[in-house]
Amino acid sequence: MLPGLSPLDSLPAKFVNPRLDSAVFSLAFDQVYGSAVQPLRLDVLPLQQPLDARTVYNSTTAVATGNPLVSNFTAVLNRDNIVQLPASNSPDVISVASPQRTIRIPLLKSSSAAPLVNSVFAAMTSNSAFNQSTLDGLWKGVLLRPSESHVGNVISIPRASTRTVNVVTFYFRTGTEGKKRTYSIYLANIVPLSGSFTDGRYFTQLTTDLAGSPLAGLTPQNSLPSSATNGLTYVQEGVGLSTRLEFEGLEALRDKPTLVINRAELLIPVRQLSNGLFPYPSSLYLYEVNQDNQILTRLNGASTVDRLVQQEEPVKLPNGSLILPSSTGVGYPASVSIPFGQNPTQFYSVGITQYLQALLQNRFNAGEVSPSGLLLSPALRNGEGLLLPQQSGAVANLNLNRAQLDANNIRLRVYYSKLQ
Secondary structure, eight states: OOEEEOOGGGOGGGSSSOEEEEEEEEEEOSEEEEOSSSOEEEEEEEBSSOOOTTSOOOTTOOOOBOSOSEEEEEEOSSOEEEEEEEOTTSSOEEEEEEEOOEEEEEGGGSTTTHHHHHHHHHHHHHOTTOOHHHHHHHOOOEEEEEOTTOOSEEEEOOOOSSSOOEEEEEEEEETTTTEEEEEEEEESEEOOSSSSOEEOOOOOOOOOOOTTSTTTTOOSSOOOOGGGGTTEEEEETTTTBOEEEOOOSOGGGTTOTTEEEEEEEEEEEBOTTOOSSSOOOSOBEEEEEOTTOOBOEEEETTEEEEOBOBOOSOEEOTTSOEEOOOTTOOSOBOOBBOOTTOSSOOEEEEEOHHHHHHHHTTOOOTTOOOOSEEEEESOOOOOTTOOOHHHHHHTTOOOOOEEEEEGGGOEEEEEEEEOO
16 A cells, blocks of 8 residues: 655644654454454565555565564454444433454554664654655555464455545654644545545455365366356356356247247355355446357447447436346446345346347347356456446455355246237
C-alpha cells in the first residue's frame, strides 16, 4: 500500500516544540476467514520502491521489501467495545457490546520500526513544506502479510471511499503546555483537500498450494472431474476457483426451429452447512468458454468484453424506462443467486430460458462460435461493459467467499413445447 497525508494545517512543523509520544498503525477489517477466537499474527514490511501507477501487479509479482518493521504481531480479533445507546421511550441508556474491528499496532514499541518512525516525524517537524514527495523519500509504502508460521485465519481489509480505514497516526505534544495533537498517514485511502476519501495505490496477492489435495492436478486449461473430489465441486472468490458446467442430453432439442423453450432453470445445490469458515458468495456468474476454459469474448462497440449469460428480467434505467437484455448482448450478466427464504441455504438458481433457446438454435452474433461449456464463477473479473452500478462496484471487491457444490445433483430443468 502507498501512503498519503493529512491536511497541512496539522503538520507538526506548524507548531512550537513538537514532541512525539507514539505512532499507531490502525488497520480495520470487516471479515475473518477461519477462527476469530484465534489471534492473527502478522508482519509489517517497508517497500523499497513506491507502487507504480503504470505497472500491472498480480499474484506472481515480486515486490522488493526491506527488513520487517514489525514481526509476529499478535492481533486479537474478537474484542468488543461497550457502547451506550438510548433506551426506547426512556431517558435511560443501555450498554451494548459492539465488535471492535480494528487492529492497533504501536510502532514505537518495535525496535525495528522506531528508527523509521522517528525519521518521518523529524521530517514533519523540520519541514513546513512536507509533502507526498518528501514522504516517498523516507517511506515508500508497506507490505502486510501473515507471519510465516501462522495458520488458521486471515482477515479482509476494506477500503472505503467515504472514510479512512487504514492509517498511521502520529501522536505528539506542542508548546510549553504540552497540548496533544495528531498527524496521520493514510494507506490506500488518500485524504483530499475537501470531499470524500479517494483510493490510493495498492494490490492484494493471494497464492494457493494445492499439493497433496484432490485438486493437485487442477490447471486453468485442464478441469478435474467432480469424481476426483467425491462428487463435490467448488467456487471461491479471490483465488479464481470456478466450476465448469457442460450440458448433457440436449441433442434431442438442438436445431429444431419448431421447438420453443418455455422455461429453463439451472439449479445448483450446495453442500449443507459448509460455510462455517468461508461465507457463501452472494452471487455467481456464468461465463461462456471454449474447450480450454478460455473465456469467449464479443464486441461491444469498439471494446472487446467477456461473454456472460445475460439476465432475463427487464432492467429499469435511470430515466425510468425498461430494457430487456438480449441473450447475445452485454452489460447485464445474470446473477446466479440463493432464493430468498432458504434457511439453511440449499441451492443457487438462475433462469436461462432465452440463452438456452439461442444455444440450441446456434443463434449467436455473426462471427461468434458456440461455447463448449459454461464457467460458474463467483467473480466478475472486470468492469468493461457492465451497465448495472451494483455489479460494476462488485468488480473491485476482493474476498474469499466460497461454496461447495453438490456436483452430482446440479440440474437444468427445461420446459418446452412444439409449434404445430
